Structures are given as structure tokens and as C-alpha cells.
Amino acid sequence: MGIFKPCDIRGVYNRELTERDARNLGLAAGSYIHAQTVLVAGDVRLSTPALKAALCNGLTAAGCRVIDAGILTTPAFNFAVRHAGTAAGIMVTASHNPPEYNGFKIVFAGRPVQPAELTLLEQIITGRDFVTGRGSYRRDETWLSRYRNYLTGHFKPGRLKVVLDCGNGACSLIAPHVFRSLGYQVTELYCTPDGRFPNRPPNPALPENLRDLRRRVVAEDAAAGIAYDGDGDRVALVDESGGVVANDRLLAMLARHLLSRGKGAIVYDSKCSLIVPEEISRHGGTPLMARSGHTFVQSRFLSSHAILAGELSGHFFWREPGFDDGLFSSLVLSELLAESGTTLSRLNDELPHYRITPDIRLPFAGDPGEIMDGVLKKLSRFPVSTLDGVRVEFPDCWGMIRPSVTEPILTFRFEGKTGERLSFIISLMLSALPEELRAKAEKALAGA
Structure with a gap:
């Protein structure tokens, strides 16, 4: 797979992704937006300064007026793009990937870049169909403090004792300060910026990365x-x-909290438990399922004017400030916890506990479209959705088989309200697979 992914651009620095790629992206993006103003920022990775400099060089060579906002979190970057009113924004980051990676998150006209636009940028680069001009460059590193002030002005003071694990990432520059400014008792864990991420991998969605916390x-x-x-x-x-x-x-929990204050739509990704749409409906909201993936969830969130959206990976999108933000989400959750007068484990226990599998990821050879067409044909007499792979859903269980958009892997996930219904949906879904792949899936599930 190349560096152009369905939702962003990403690769191993100096092996898959180079300064030349960054400059070409700047030229292509500048050509696409017809040399307007672009805000650029980057995370704390060691490769970010070189890639950001090359990106800015390409943008100015295409005639763009570049605002370099320095080191930011991606939410602070989104805040800056929104409030600066620029035609585009490009964030140099590989998000949760290991330290050897880097990449680019792109915003056009206040919304995330779409897959078709990424394809077009790649075509502009391949064909070297660039415009040229005399752009300009200036630095404005006030945006982190502006976003910090926005957050401290938006939330109520708190007294809870919390441990913040910034994983040596960009949140080290803002999260401890915001929580302390609001009155929380803060213990810091890995809150010194270090682009090597020496203490834990930068992906908190994996439980093994949370042992120290x-x-x-x-x-x-x-x-x-x-x-x-x-x-x-x-x-x-x-x-x-x-x-x-x-x-x-x-x-x-967040849905229940927000819907007690006002009704609206809430978007959830297709891999979430049945408790999510059930809880949204129970409290008077409208549940909307989205295809799993950051761009797909965010696009549904924006198009539906939802009050909240969430992904299993830990992205939570908010009507205010208008994008996904880990720090904003943690502050809402801290307020929720303080107002509840109880513990987080008790709030969790108040929700139903169904039987759900982790993601089962199986490498495969061949055409994923052919496999999925075969699965769909065999399961067509059941209530089936093709929003995200092939999903069969009953009131008390569901199963999903979906191909990865970035690698030759099939992902499986199943849930049942009881062990019996979980077994039923697993058996039903796996029966639609070719024999060899079915055997591999059964073995993987046995070890899950």
C-alpha cells in the first residue's frame, strides 16, 4: 500500500515518506485550492520539523499564504483552522502510529479531506500538474495558548484527583495545565514531550499500553x-x-449525559456494542450508525448535525467545538463523574453487559470484493447491511465481516446479549466463508 490512505497520508519516515513527498503534497494542495491561505502545524515527532518545512516550501511555491502555527495537538490545530478562517489546514502527524511513522491530516473548507480528494491530490502529484506562484510564510504560535484559554473558559472547575498519561505526546503541552487551572488534583505520567515515545506506544486504545496508568x-x-x-x-x-x-x-455514558440536557442525533461507529444505540434511544436521542473510520464517522457527524459522535478507537466528536478532541472529551467525562456523585466503575456497571468479541483480524490472499460478494449472497435472506462490509443484525445479536481499507486483512466482530446468541451469530456468519478462511476464523476466535 502507498502513503495515500482512505482518510489521510501516512508512512514510515525516510522509507515510505520523505521531505520530497511533503513538498509535493504542498504543491498539490496549493494547486487544488488555487493558492489560498493555509494553516500548518505539527506534532512532537522527531521527523515533524523537516517534513513541515518541506510542506511549507511546496505550499509557498504554489502561491499559498502559509501560517505556521508551530507544535499543536490535532484538536488545537482544528480550532486554529476554524478560527483563523483559512481555506485549508495541514497537520503533520501520524496520530497513534509508532514513532517511526509520520503523515498528514488535511482539512479543506472546514471539513476533513475526502477519499476522492486524496485520490485527486495523488493524481496531481503523479502528473506533476502543479501551479506555481509567489506565496508567503509567517509564524503564529499563539494558537496553543488560545485553545488552552478556550478550554478553561468552557468547563466548570473540578476537584477530582486524576492521573494524566500523555504518553510523551502533544497533549503534554496542554492537558496538565488545563486540568490544574480548573482545580483538579493532577498526577502526571509521561507528560514531557518526546517524539520517540520512550515510555509507551502512542496508541491508548490497546489495553497493554495502559498498564502503567x-x-x-x-x-x-x-x-x-x-x-x-x-x-x-x-x-x-x-x-x-x-x-x-x-x-x-x-x-x-456520554450520550446519556448529553441527552439529559437536550435531544438530538448521536453517531456511533459500526463496531460499537448494541448498548450504544439502545442507550441513545432510551434517553430520547436518535442513533445513527456510521461506517467505521475517522473520516466516515466525522462526515456523518457533520452532515447529520449530530450533538455527539464516537468511535471504538477513542475518537469523540462534539458539536462544540465541532471536531474530535481527546482533552475536551476527558473534561466532559470528568464533569460527568463529579456530577454523578459515584465512581466510574459504578457508572460502567449501570450499563448492560453483553457478550462481545474483540476485533478478529485475519490476513487473506485474493480479491476481498469476491469474498464479500460470496458472503453477501449466502446471507442475503437475513437482515443484512452493506454499510461497512457485510453486517447481519438481529435485536439481540449482530455480526460483521469487513475488509481493511489499508491492508489485505478481513476483520470480524460479533456480539450477543447472551452466550447462546453470540454463538448463533458467529456460526451463521462464519458459515458464509470459504472453508479455509472459516477454519482460520474459528481458530482465531477460540484464542480470543
């Missing part, structure tokens, strides 16, 4: 532990006993 929460007798990814748009929570709270369960 879990221990520290218990040792500090804290109300919660909060972990952020490398660029600050994902969040994970640990309860007071050191247990990791699944992100779809956090989404259900």
Missing part, C-alpha cells in the same frame, strides 16, 4: 486515569480500580 491510578487512589494518543484526538479512560473502560461504553 492502571497501576498509578490505584497507587494514587485517583478517581480516574486518562490517556491520550500522540496528537491528542483520541482518549482512553481507566476507572478508580484500574479497570479499562471500553470506548463504546464511554460513548453510552
Whole structure:
């Protein structure tokens, strides 16, 4: 696979992604927006300064007026693009990927870049169909403090004891300050920016990356532990006993909290538990399922004018400020916890507990379209959706088989309200697979 992915541009620095690629992207993006103003920022990765400089060089060579906002979290970058009113924004980051990676997140006209636009940018680069001009460059590194002030003005003071695990990522520059400014008792864990990410990988969605946070929460007798990814748009929570709270369960809690204040639509990704749409409906909201993936969830969130959206990966999107933000989400959750007068583990226990599998990822050879067509044909007499792969859903169970958009892998996920219904949906879905792939899936599920 190349560096152009369905939602962004990403690759291993100096092997798949170089300064030349960054400059070409600047030329292509500048050509696409007809040399307007672009805000650029980057995360704390070691390769970010060189890539950002090359990107800015390409943008100015295409005639763009470039505003370099320095080092930001991705949410602070989104805030800056929105409030600066620029035609585009490009953030140099590889988000939750390992330190050897880097990449670009792009915003056009206040919305995330679409897959078709990424294809067009790639075509402009391949054909070297660039415009040229005399652009300009200036630095404006006030945006981090502006966003910090926005957050401290938006939220109520709090007194809870929390442990913040910034994973040496960009949130180190803002999260401890914001929480302390609001009155929280903060214990810092890995809150010094370091683009090598020496203490844990930058993906908090994996429980094994939260071991130190879990221990520290218990040792500090804290109300919660909060972990952020490398660029600050994902969040994970640990309860007071050191247990990791699944992100779809956090989404259900947030839905209940927001819907008690006003009704509206809430978007959830296709891999979330049934508790999410059930909880949204129970509290008077409108549940809207979206295809799994950042761009797909965000696009549904924006087009439906939803009050909230959430992904299993830890992205939570808010009507205010208008995008996904790990720090904003953790502050809402902290307010929710304080107002509830109870513990995070008890709030979690108030929700139903169904039987759900983790993602089962199986490499495969061949045409994914052919496999999925065969699965769809065999399951067509059941209630089936093709929003995201092939999904069969009953009131008390569901199963999904979907091909990865970035690698030759099939992903499986199943849920049942009881063990019996979970077994039923697994058996039904796997029966539609070719024999060899079915055997591999059964083996993987047995070990899950």
C-alpha cells in the first residue's frame, strides 16, 4: 500500500515518506485550492520539523499564504483552522502510529479531506500538474495558548484527583495545565514531550499500553486515569480500580449525559456494542450508525448535525467545538463523574453487559470484493447491511465481516446479549466463508 490512505497520508519516515513527498503534497494542495491561505502545524515527532518545512516550501511555491502555527495537538490545530478562517489546514502527524511513522491530516473548507480528494491530490502529484506562484510564510504560535484559554473558559472547575498519561505526546503541552487551572488534583505520567515515545506506544486504545496508568491510578487512589494518543484526538479512560473502560461504553455514558440536557442525533461507529444505540434511544436521542473510520464517522457527524459522535478507537466528536478532541472529551467525562456523585466503575456497571468479541483480524490472499460478494449472497435472506462490509443484525445479536481499507486483512466482530446468541451469530456468519478462511476464523476466535 502507498502513503495515500482512505482518510489521510501516512508512512514510515525516510522509507515510505520523505521531505520530497511533503513538498509535493504542498504543491498539490496549493494547486487544488488555487493558492489560498493555509494553516500548518505539527506534532512532537522527531521527523515533524523537516517534513513541515518541506510542506511549507511546496505550499509557498504554489502561491499559498502559509501560517505556521508551530507544535499543536490535532484538536488545537482544528480550532486554529476554524478560527483563523483559512481555506485549508495541514497537520503533520501520524496520530497513534509508532514513532517511526509520520503523515498528514488535511482539512479543506472546514471539513476533513475526502477519499476522492486524496485520490485527486495523488493524481496531481503523479502528473506533476502543479501551479506555481509567489506565496508567503509567517509564524503564529499563539494558537496553543488560545485553545488552552478556550478550554478553561468552557468547563466548570473540578476537584477530582486524576492521573494524566500523555504518553510523551502533544497533549503534554496542554492537558496538565488545563486540568490544574480548573482545580483538579493532577498526577502526571509521561507528560514531557518526546517524539520517540520512550515510555509507551502512542496508541491508548490497546489495553497493554495502559498498564502503567492502571497501576498509578490505584497507587494514587485517583478517581480516574486518562490517556491520550500522540496528537491528542483520541482518549482512553481507566476507572478508580484500574479497570479499562471500553470506548463504546464511554460513548453510552456520554450520550446519556448529553441527552439529559437536550435531544438530538448521536453517531456511533459500526463496531460499537448494541448498548450504544439502545442507550441513545432510551434517553430520547436518535442513533445513527456510521461506517467505521475517522473520516466516515466525522462526515456523518457533520452532515447529520449530530450533538455527539464516537468511535471504538477513542475518537469523540462534539458539536462544540465541532471536531474530535481527546482533552475536551476527558473534561466532559470528568464533569460527568463529579456530577454523578459515584465512581466510574459504578457508572460502567449501570450499563448492560453483553457478550462481545474483540476485533478478529485475519490476513487473506485474493480479491476481498469476491469474498464479500460470496458472503453477501449466502446471507442475503437475513437482515443484512452493506454499510461497512457485510453486517447481519438481529435485536439481540449482530455480526460483521469487513475488509481493511489499508491492508489485505478481513476483520470480524460479533456480539450477543447472551452466550447462546453470540454463538448463533458467529456460526451463521462464519458459515458464509470459504472453508479455509472459516477454519482460520474459528481458530482465531477460540484464542480470543
